[in-house]
Amino acid sequence: MASCIVQLHYMTGCNGNSCFYGKGKKSVYDQVMKSPVAQPQLSRSRDSLDLDEEVVGHFFEFTRQVIYGDHRSKTMAEAHTKKWKSIKNKSFLHLPPDADSLCQHCLRPNYLAYLMWHPFLKHHPSPIGHCWELVDGRCRPVRHTQPALPKHLPSPSPAEASEEAEIDYDDGKDDDVNQNALIRTDHVSQCHDNMQHNTKRKM
Template identity: 30%
Template structure:
Protein backbone atom coordinates (compact mmCIF):
# COMPACT_ATOMS: atom_id res chain seq x y z
CA UNK A 1 0.00 0.00 0.00
CA UNK A 2 1.34 3.39 -1.03
CA UNK A 3 0.87 6.38 1.23
CA UNK A 4 1.44 10.02 0.42
CA UNK A 5 2.52 12.37 3.17
CA UNK A 6 1.70 16.06 2.86
CA UNK A 7 3.86 18.54 4.70
CA UNK A 8 1.19 20.77 6.23
CA UNK A 9 3.82 22.97 7.85
CA UNK A 10 5.23 23.92 4.46
CA UNK A 11 1.73 24.66 3.16
CA UNK A 12 1.09 26.92 6.13
CA UNK A 13 4.36 28.77 5.58
CA UNK A 14 3.57 29.27 1.91
CA UNK A 15 0.15 30.69 2.76
CA UNK A 16 1.71 33.05 5.28
CA UNK A 17 4.13 34.29 2.64
CA UNK A 18 1.17 35.25 0.49
CA UNK A 19 -0.73 37.01 3.25
CA UNK A 20 -0.15 37.19 6.99
CA UNK A 21 -2.83 35.24 8.83
CA UNK A 22 -4.04 33.45 5.70
CA UNK A 23 -3.39 29.96 7.06
CA UNK A 24 -5.49 30.72 10.14
CA UNK A 25 -8.28 32.27 8.06
CA UNK A 26 -8.39 29.16 5.86
CA UNK A 27 -10.34 27.30 8.55
CA UNK A 28 -13.09 29.91 8.61
CA UNK A 29 -13.02 30.26 4.84
CA UNK A 30 -13.89 26.59 4.39
CA UNK A 31 -16.64 26.75 7.02
CA UNK A 32 -18.16 29.85 5.42
CA UNK A 33 -18.01 28.87 1.74
CA UNK A 34 -19.35 25.34 2.20
CA UNK A 35 -18.43 22.22 4.14
CA UNK A 36 -20.07 19.09 5.57
CA UNK A 37 -21.73 21.18 8.28
CA UNK A 38 -22.69 24.29 6.33
CA UNK A 39 -24.17 25.00 2.92
CA UNK A 40 -22.21 26.55 0.06
CA UNK A 41 -23.00 29.68 -1.92
CA UNK A 42 -24.66 28.45 -5.10
CA UNK A 43 -22.14 28.01 -7.94
CA UNK A 44 -19.49 30.16 -6.27
CA UNK A 45 -17.03 27.39 -5.49
CA UNK A 46 -13.78 27.94 -3.62
CA UNK A 47 -11.09 29.13 -6.03
CA UNK A 48 -12.44 32.57 -6.95
CA UNK A 49 -13.52 33.49 -3.38
CA UNK A 50 -10.08 32.38 -2.16
CA UNK A 51 -8.40 34.64 -4.71
CA UNK A 52 -10.24 37.58 -3.11
CA UNK A 53 -9.26 36.45 0.37
CA UNK A 54 -5.55 36.04 -0.27
CA UNK A 55 -5.24 39.54 -1.74
CA UNK A 56 -7.03 41.50 0.98
CA UNK A 57 -5.79 41.60 4.60
CA UNK A 58 -9.13 43.03 5.76
CA UNK A 59 -10.93 39.92 4.55
CA UNK A 60 -8.31 37.75 6.25
CA UNK A 61 -8.91 39.48 9.58
CA UNK A 62 -12.68 39.25 9.10
CA UNK A 63 -12.59 35.50 8.56
CA UNK A 64 -10.15 34.96 11.42
CA UNK A 65 -12.80 36.47 13.68
CA UNK A 66 -15.09 33.53 12.84
CA UNK A 67 -12.87 31.39 15.06
CA UNK A 68 -13.72 33.58 18.05
CA UNK A 69 -16.77 34.75 19.98
CA UNK A 70 -16.33 38.27 18.56
CA UNK A 71 -17.27 37.83 14.91
CA UNK A 72 -16.83 40.90 12.72
CA UNK A 73 -20.20 40.47 11.01
CA UNK A 74 -20.05 43.64 8.84
CA UNK A 75 -16.64 42.63 7.46
CA UNK A 76 -17.76 39.04 6.85
CA UNK A 77 -20.85 40.38 5.07
CA UNK A 78 -18.63 42.59 2.90
CA UNK A 79 -16.62 39.50 1.93
CA UNK A 80 -19.79 37.67 0.91
CA UNK A 81 -20.81 40.70 -1.18
CA UNK A 82 -17.39 40.48 -2.85
CA UNK A 83 -17.98 36.82 -3.64
CA UNK A 84 -21.09 37.91 -5.54
CA UNK A 85 -19.15 40.54 -7.47
CA UNK A 86 -19.72 43.70 -5.42
CA UNK A 87 -16.52 45.44 -4.42
CA UNK A 88 -17.95 48.57 -2.83
CA UNK A 89 -20.98 47.12 -1.02
CA UNK A 90 -21.24 45.81 2.52
CA UNK A 91 -25.06 45.60 2.55
CA UNK A 92 -26.10 42.09 1.48
CA UNK A 93 -29.75 43.10 0.98
CA UNK A 94 -28.67 45.85 -1.42
CA UNK A 95 -26.41 43.38 -3.22
CA UNK A 96 -29.36 41.01 -3.56
CA UNK A 97 -31.58 43.81 -4.88
CA UNK A 98 -28.99 44.97 -7.41
CA UNK A 99 -28.41 41.39 -8.56
CA UNK A 100 -32.14 40.91 -9.12
CA UNK A 101 -32.37 44.23 -10.96
CA UNK A 102 -29.53 43.28 -13.27
CA UNK A 103 -31.07 39.89 -13.94
CA UNK A 104 -34.42 41.41 -14.88
CA UNK A 105 -32.83 44.36 -16.74
CA UNK A 106 -35.63 46.54 -15.40
CA UNK A 107 -36.21 47.93 -11.92
CA UNK A 108 -39.98 47.65 -11.55
CA UNK A 109 -41.60 45.08 -13.85
CA UNK A 110 -40.68 41.48 -13.15
CA UNK A 111 -42.90 40.36 -16.05
CA UNK A 112 -40.06 41.27 -18.40
CA UNK A 113 -38.09 38.31 -17.13
CA UNK A 114 -37.54 35.39 -19.48
CA UNK A 115 -35.40 33.45 -17.07
CA UNK A 116 -34.30 34.04 -13.50
CA UNK A 117 -32.45 31.51 -11.40
CA UNK A 118 -33.14 32.83 -7.92
CA UNK A 119 -30.57 30.45 -6.45
CA UNK A 120 -27.94 32.67 -8.06
CA UNK A 121 -28.97 35.66 -5.95
CA UNK A 122 -27.01 36.53 -2.81
CA UNK A 123 -28.72 35.45 0.41
CA UNK A 124 -30.75 38.06 2.23
CA UNK A 125 -29.49 39.45 5.53
CA UNK A 126 -31.50 37.19 7.84
CA UNK A 127 -30.46 34.05 5.93
CA UNK A 128 -26.80 35.10 5.88
CA UNK A 129 -26.94 35.78 9.62
CA UNK A 130 -27.83 32.14 10.34
CA UNK A 131 -25.22 30.97 7.83
CA UNK A 132 -22.52 32.99 9.58
CA UNK A 133 -23.60 31.58 12.95
CA UNK A 134 -23.08 28.05 11.65
CA UNK A 135 -19.72 29.00 10.15
CA UNK A 136 -18.74 30.51 13.51
CA UNK A 137 -19.62 27.27 15.32
CA UNK A 138 -17.71 25.07 12.85
CA UNK A 139 -14.64 27.31 12.63
CA UNK A 140 -14.42 27.56 16.42
CA UNK A 141 -14.76 23.79 16.77
CA UNK A 142 -12.06 23.12 14.18
CA UNK A 143 -9.68 25.71 15.62
CA UNK A 144 -9.98 23.97 19.00
CA UNK A 145 -9.62 20.44 17.63
CA UNK A 146 -6.42 19.98 19.64
CA UNK A 147 -8.26 20.49 22.95
CA UNK A 148 -10.13 17.96 25.05
CA UNK A 149 -13.52 19.58 24.37
CA UNK A 150 -13.50 21.41 21.01
CA UNK A 151 -17.16 22.39 21.36
CA UNK A 152 -16.99 23.56 24.96
CA UNK A 153 -19.47 26.41 25.58
CA UNK A 154 -20.91 25.87 22.09
CA UNK A 155 -24.41 24.57 21.43
CA UNK A 156 -25.87 24.05 17.94
CA UNK A 157 -29.21 25.59 18.94
CA UNK A 158 -27.40 28.88 19.53
CA UNK A 159 -25.52 28.74 16.24
CA UNK A 160 -27.97 28.43 13.38
CA UNK A 161 -29.50 24.99 13.89
CA UNK A 162 -32.83 23.77 15.21
CA UNK A 163 -33.93 20.30 16.33
CA UNK A 164 -36.49 18.53 14.14
CA UNK A 165 -39.17 16.09 15.30
CA UNK A 166 -36.63 13.25 15.30
CA UNK A 167 -34.29 15.18 17.57
CA UNK A 168 -31.78 15.79 14.78
CA UNK A 169 -30.16 19.16 14.15
CA UNK A 170 -31.13 20.80 10.87
CA UNK A 171 -30.24 24.28 9.55
CA UNK A 172 -32.38 27.14 10.80
CA UNK A 173 -32.58 29.17 7.62
CA UNK A 174 -34.00 32.42 8.97
CA UNK A 175 -36.06 34.05 11.71
CA UNK A 176 -39.52 35.41 10.99
CA UNK A 177 -41.75 35.19 7.95
CA UNK A 178 -40.56 34.47 4.43
CA UNK A 179 -42.55 37.37 2.94
CA UNK A 180 -43.23 40.88 4.23
CA UNK A 181 -46.73 41.51 5.56
CA UNK A 182 -47.42 43.79 2.59
CA UNK A 183 -47.11 40.78 0.28
CA UNK A 184 -48.67 38.08 2.46
CA UNK A 185 -51.66 39.95 3.91
CA UNK A 186 -54.88 39.84 1.89
CA UNK A 187 -55.93 43.25 3.19
CA UNK A 188 -52.66 44.98 2.43
CA UNK A 189 -53.29 45.85 -1.22
CA UNK A 190 -56.11 46.09 -3.77
CA UNK A 191 -57.13 42.96 -5.65
CA UNK A 192 -55.82 44.18 -9.01
CA UNK A 193 -52.37 44.83 -7.49
CA UNK A 194 -52.28 41.30 -6.05
CA UNK A 195 -53.19 39.92 -9.46
CA UNK A 196 -50.34 41.86 -11.05
CA UNK A 197 -47.94 40.55 -8.42
CA UNK A 198 -49.12 36.98 -9.07
CA UNK A 199 -48.55 37.49 -12.78
CA UNK A 200 -45.06 38.80 -12.11
CA UNK A 201 -44.18 35.86 -9.85
CA UNK A 202 -45.54 33.38 -12.39
CA UNK A 203 -43.25 34.90 -15.00
CA UNK A 204 -40.28 34.39 -12.69
CA UNK A 205 -41.13 30.81 -11.76
CA UNK A 206 -41.84 29.57 -15.26
CA UNK A 207 -40.86 32.16 -17.87
CA UNK A 208 -41.62 29.92 -20.85
CA UNK A 209 -45.36 29.76 -20.09
CA UNK A 210 -47.55 32.38 -21.77
CA UNK A 211 -44.74 34.90 -21.94
CA UNK A 212 -46.07 36.78 -24.97
CA UNK A 213 -49.60 36.72 -23.53
CA UNK A 214 -48.39 38.21 -20.26
CA UNK A 215 -46.60 40.93 -22.16
CA UNK A 216 -49.78 41.81 -24.06
CA UNK A 217 -51.68 42.17 -20.79
CA UNK A 218 -49.36 45.03 -20.00
CA UNK A 219 -49.99 46.62 -23.43
CA UNK A 220 -46.42 46.10 -24.46
CA UNK A 221 -45.00 45.62 -27.91
CA UNK A 222 -44.20 41.94 -28.40
CA UNK A 223 -43.10 42.21 -31.99
CA UNK A 224 -39.49 41.71 -30.99
CA UNK A 225 -40.18 38.86 -28.57
CA UNK A 226 -38.91 35.53 -29.82
CA UNK A 227 -41.07 32.89 -28.13
CA UNK A 228 -38.97 30.09 -29.60
CA UNK A 229 -35.60 31.49 -28.60
CA UNK A 230 -33.42 29.05 -26.72
CA UNK A 231 -32.47 29.88 -23.18
CA UNK A 232 -28.92 29.49 -22.06
CA UNK A 233 -29.01 26.27 -20.06
CA UNK A 234 -25.26 25.79 -19.88
CA UNK A 235 -24.26 25.11 -16.26
CA UNK A 236 -21.89 27.49 -14.58
CA UNK A 237 -18.56 26.24 -13.38
CA UNK A 238 -18.09 26.09 -9.64
CA UNK A 239 -15.54 28.87 -9.77
CA UNK A 240 -17.17 31.11 -12.33
CA UNK A 241 -17.15 34.85 -11.77
CA UNK A 242 -20.44 36.55 -10.94
CA UNK A 243 -22.22 38.16 -13.87
CA UNK A 244 -22.67 41.27 -11.79
CA UNK A 245 -18.96 41.86 -11.24
CA UNK A 246 -18.38 45.57 -10.78
CA UNK A 247 -16.06 47.33 -13.13
CA UNK A 248 -12.59 48.00 -11.77
Protein backbone atom coordinates (compact mmCIF):
# COMPACT_ATOMS: atom_id res chain seq x y z
CA MET A 1 0.00 0.00 0.00
CA ALA A 2 2.94 2.32 0.68
CA SER A 3 3.92 2.25 -3.00
CA CYS A 4 0.62 3.75 -4.14
CA ILE A 5 -0.67 5.88 -1.23
CA VAL A 6 0.72 9.10 -2.74
CA GLN A 7 -0.83 8.40 -6.13
CA LEU A 8 -4.14 7.50 -4.46
CA HIS A 9 -4.17 10.82 -2.61
CA TYR A 10 -3.54 12.84 -5.77
CA MET A 11 -5.94 10.74 -7.86
CA THR A 12 -8.92 11.22 -5.54
CA GLY A 13 -8.58 14.98 -5.11
CA CYS A 14 -6.09 17.42 -3.63
CA ASN A 15 -4.98 21.04 -4.01
CA GLY A 16 -3.49 20.23 -7.41
CA ASN A 17 -6.21 17.96 -8.78
CA SER A 18 -9.97 17.56 -8.77
CA CYS A 19 -11.90 14.72 -7.16
CA PHE A 20 -14.64 12.41 -8.39
CA TYR A 21 -18.08 13.71 -7.43
CA GLY A 22 -19.57 11.79 -4.51
CA LYS A 23 -16.53 9.52 -4.13
CA GLY A 24 -14.82 10.13 -0.79
CA LYS A 25 -11.19 9.32 -0.08
CA LYS A 26 -12.00 7.00 2.83
CA SER A 27 -14.31 4.71 0.86
CA VAL A 28 -11.84 4.48 -2.04
CA TYR A 29 -8.95 3.87 0.36
CA ASP A 30 -10.81 0.98 2.00
CA GLN A 31 -11.41 -0.64 -1.38
CA VAL A 32 -7.76 -0.26 -2.42
CA MET A 33 -6.63 -1.82 0.86
CA LYS A 34 -8.69 -4.93 0.10
CA SER A 35 -7.86 -5.16 -3.60
CA PRO A 36 -4.65 -6.89 -4.74
CA VAL A 37 -5.27 -5.52 -8.25
CA ALA A 38 -5.88 -1.85 -7.47
CA GLN A 39 -2.54 -1.26 -5.76
CA PRO A 40 -0.38 -2.32 -8.75
CA GLN A 41 -2.65 -0.26 -11.01
CA LEU A 42 -1.57 2.90 -9.19
CA SER A 43 1.98 2.06 -8.17
CA ARG A 44 3.52 2.33 -11.66
CA SER A 45 2.46 5.93 -12.22
CA ARG A 46 5.42 7.41 -10.33
CA ASP A 47 8.24 6.14 -12.56
CA SER A 48 8.17 8.64 -15.42
CA LEU A 49 6.75 12.04 -16.28
CA ASP A 50 5.46 10.62 -19.54
CA LEU A 51 2.68 8.10 -19.16
CA ASP A 52 2.66 5.22 -21.61
CA GLU A 53 -0.58 3.67 -22.85
CA GLU A 54 -0.32 0.70 -20.50
CA VAL A 55 -0.16 2.89 -17.38
CA VAL A 56 -3.03 5.04 -18.66
CA GLY A 57 -4.99 1.83 -19.17
CA HIS A 58 -4.33 0.88 -15.54
CA PHE A 59 -5.60 4.29 -14.44
CA PHE A 60 -8.76 3.82 -16.50
CA GLU A 61 -9.34 0.33 -15.06
CA PHE A 62 -8.83 1.69 -11.56
CA THR A 63 -11.40 4.43 -12.18
CA ARG A 64 -14.00 2.05 -13.58
CA GLN A 65 -13.53 -0.78 -11.11
CA VAL A 66 -12.60 0.93 -7.84
CA ILE A 67 -14.05 4.44 -8.11
CA TYR A 68 -17.32 3.49 -9.84
CA GLY A 69 -17.57 -0.23 -9.07
CA ASP A 70 -17.96 -1.24 -12.73
CA HIS A 71 -16.13 -4.51 -13.42
CA ARG A 72 -17.79 -5.31 -16.76
CA SER A 73 -17.21 -2.27 -18.95
CA LYS A 74 -14.08 -2.32 -21.10
CA THR A 75 -13.94 1.38 -22.00
CA MET A 76 -14.83 4.67 -20.34
CA ALA A 77 -17.49 5.29 -22.99
CA GLU A 78 -19.14 1.99 -22.13
CA ALA A 79 -18.98 2.76 -18.40
CA HIS A 80 -20.37 6.24 -19.07
CA THR A 81 -23.38 4.84 -20.95
CA LYS A 82 -23.99 2.02 -18.49
CA LYS A 83 -24.02 4.40 -15.53
CA TRP A 84 -26.41 6.79 -17.28
CA LYS A 85 -28.90 3.97 -17.90
CA SER A 86 -28.72 2.75 -14.30
CA ILE A 87 -29.38 6.01 -12.42
CA LYS A 88 -33.03 7.00 -11.87
CA ASN A 89 -32.51 10.69 -11.20
CA LYS A 90 -30.50 11.62 -14.28
CA SER A 91 -27.51 13.80 -13.42
CA PHE A 92 -24.24 14.32 -15.27
CA LEU A 93 -22.48 14.79 -11.91
CA HIS A 94 -22.67 11.06 -11.14
CA LEU A 95 -21.28 9.89 -14.48
CA PRO A 96 -17.72 8.62 -14.93
CA PRO A 97 -15.54 11.02 -16.92
CA ASP A 98 -14.96 10.49 -20.62
CA ALA A 99 -11.61 9.11 -21.77
CA ASP A 100 -10.14 12.47 -22.79
CA SER A 101 -11.03 14.23 -19.52
CA LEU A 102 -9.88 11.27 -17.43
CA CYS A 103 -6.56 11.15 -19.26
CA GLN A 104 -5.91 14.77 -18.28
CA HIS A 105 -7.01 13.99 -14.73
CA CYS A 106 -4.49 11.11 -14.55
CA LEU A 107 -1.58 13.16 -15.87
CA ARG A 108 -1.72 15.48 -12.86
CA PRO A 109 -1.33 12.82 -10.12
CA ASN A 110 1.41 11.21 -12.19
CA TYR A 111 3.34 14.51 -12.32
CA LEU A 112 2.81 15.22 -8.61
CA ALA A 113 3.69 11.66 -7.59
CA TYR A 114 6.84 11.78 -9.72
CA LEU A 115 8.00 14.89 -7.85
CA MET A 116 7.19 13.31 -4.50
CA TRP A 117 9.08 10.10 -5.27
CA HIS A 118 12.08 11.96 -6.75
CA PRO A 119 12.84 14.64 -4.13
CA PHE A 120 16.51 15.04 -5.07
CA LEU A 121 16.02 16.29 -8.61
CA LYS A 122 18.44 19.09 -9.45
CA HIS A 123 16.01 20.69 -11.88
CA HIS A 124 12.34 20.89 -11.09
CA PRO A 125 10.37 19.85 -14.20
CA SER A 126 7.87 22.43 -15.35
CA PRO A 127 4.19 21.57 -14.98
CA ILE A 128 3.55 23.21 -18.36
CA GLY A 129 3.06 20.40 -20.82
CA HIS A 130 2.19 17.91 -18.09
CA CYS A 131 -1.53 18.68 -17.98
CA TRP A 132 -1.07 22.33 -17.06
CA GLU A 133 -0.94 25.30 -19.42
CA LEU A 134 -0.36 29.04 -19.27
CA VAL A 135 -3.53 31.11 -19.54
CA ASP A 136 -3.06 34.88 -19.28
CA GLY A 137 0.23 34.32 -17.49
CA ARG A 138 -1.24 31.88 -14.95
CA CYS A 139 -0.76 28.14 -14.68
CA ARG A 140 -4.12 26.44 -15.24
CA PRO A 141 -5.00 22.72 -15.37
CA VAL A 142 -5.94 21.27 -18.73
CA ARG A 143 -9.42 19.79 -18.35
CA HIS A 144 -9.84 18.34 -21.84
CA THR A 145 -8.24 18.45 -25.27
CA GLN A 146 -11.20 17.33 -27.39
CA PRO A 147 -14.45 19.20 -28.13
CA ALA A 148 -17.52 18.35 -26.06
CA LEU A 149 -19.29 16.97 -29.14
CA PRO A 150 -17.70 15.12 -32.06
CA LYS A 151 -17.28 17.05 -35.29
CA HIS A 152 -18.32 14.05 -37.37
CA LEU A 153 -20.73 11.24 -36.48
CA PRO A 154 -20.09 7.76 -37.89
CA SER A 155 -22.69 6.37 -40.28
CA PRO A 156 -25.03 3.86 -38.58
CA SER A 157 -24.81 0.22 -39.54
CA PRO A 158 -27.74 -1.31 -41.50
CA ALA A 159 -29.04 -2.93 -38.31
CA GLU A 160 -28.88 0.37 -36.39
CA ALA A 161 -30.53 2.24 -39.27
CA SER A 162 -33.36 -0.31 -39.37
CA GLU A 163 -33.85 -0.04 -35.61
CA GLU A 164 -33.96 3.76 -35.77
CA ALA A 165 -36.50 3.59 -38.61
CA GLU A 166 -38.75 1.33 -36.52
CA ILE A 167 -38.51 3.73 -33.58
CA ASP A 168 -39.36 6.69 -35.82
CA TYR A 169 -42.33 4.74 -37.26
CA ASP A 170 -43.64 3.91 -33.79
CA ASP A 171 -43.22 7.53 -32.72
CA GLY A 172 -45.13 8.61 -35.82
CA LYS A 173 -48.02 6.27 -34.98
CA ASP A 174 -48.11 7.64 -31.44
CA ASP A 175 -48.20 11.18 -32.80
CA ASP A 176 -51.13 10.27 -35.08
CA VAL A 177 -53.04 8.70 -32.20
CA ASN A 178 -52.42 11.72 -29.98
CA GLN A 179 -53.46 14.08 -32.77
CA ASN A 180 -56.70 12.17 -33.38
CA ALA A 181 -57.44 12.14 -29.67
CA LEU A 182 -56.85 15.89 -29.53
CA ILE A 183 -59.21 16.45 -32.49
CA ARG A 184 -61.93 14.36 -30.84
CA THR A 185 -61.49 16.24 -27.58
CA ASP A 186 -61.78 19.58 -29.37
CA HIS A 187 -64.91 18.37 -31.20
CA VAL A 188 -66.58 17.25 -27.97
CA SER A 189 -65.71 20.56 -26.29
CA GLN A 190 -67.16 22.50 -29.23
CA CYS A 191 -70.40 20.48 -29.15
CA HIS A 192 -70.69 21.07 -25.41
CA ASP A 193 -70.23 24.82 -25.88
CA ASN A 194 -72.89 24.89 -28.63
CA MET A 195 -75.37 23.04 -26.42
CA GLN A 196 -74.82 25.51 -23.59
CA HIS A 197 -75.23 28.44 -25.98
CA ASN A 198 -78.52 27.06 -27.38
CA THR A 199 -79.85 26.39 -23.88
CA LYS A 200 -79.18 29.99 -22.83
CA ARG A 201 -80.96 31.32 -25.96
CA LYS A 202 -84.10 29.26 -25.20
CA MET A 203 -84.15 30.58 -21.66
